[in-house]
Amino acid sequence: MFELEARGPTEQGGGFQTVGLYASLPTDPPPKDPRVYDFFKACGYNYLEFCEAGFRSRPDLLPEYYKDMSSAITLAHDKGFRVGIVLLAGMEQWTGPDNTLGANFPGVFSPRDKTKLTERFARLRDAVSQLRDADVFVFLPGDPGGDPEGHSTVEDCVSFCRRVQEIVKQ
Secondary structure, eight states: OOOOOOOOOHHHHHHHHOOOEEEOOSSSSOOOOOOHHHHHHHHTTTEEEEEGGGSSGGGGGGHHHHHHHHHHHHHHHHHHEEEEEESSSBBOOSSSSSOSOOOOOOOOTTTTOHHHHHHHOOOOOOOHHHTTTOOOEEEETOOOSSSSSSOHHHHHHHHHHHHHHHHHOO
């Protein structure tokens, strides 16, 4: 007969220190109801990731968007979570007539398009600045879409990553 002793994580090793949940997709804002965070906590999560999706809104609506995102970060912190913000790479900025906050998806662009790349870096710089209270920034250089033209190289991807790293460190 075998007896197994269940052990929890110890200071010397074993177990996970961070159990996270991707709680906000680009199509969904972070939860505003404090009870949702209580539920996540009861499920054992201690880290939440919210996707920065300002590209889905017109630039004149971004202050409201970032105010809501900042409130979600504060609420998550108040509930004991660490918070990560997912930054997406080659996302075009919505500039159309629809003023519904976060309702639009203009598509992706090639990292070889220097004009769009410069605009995206400016938007990412603004996002990082506005969401500075987050604990972590996560950058996904090829999601969604990667290069729709299929001409970018690994060097283009690495260069993009390094520029975003510089933005986050500023």
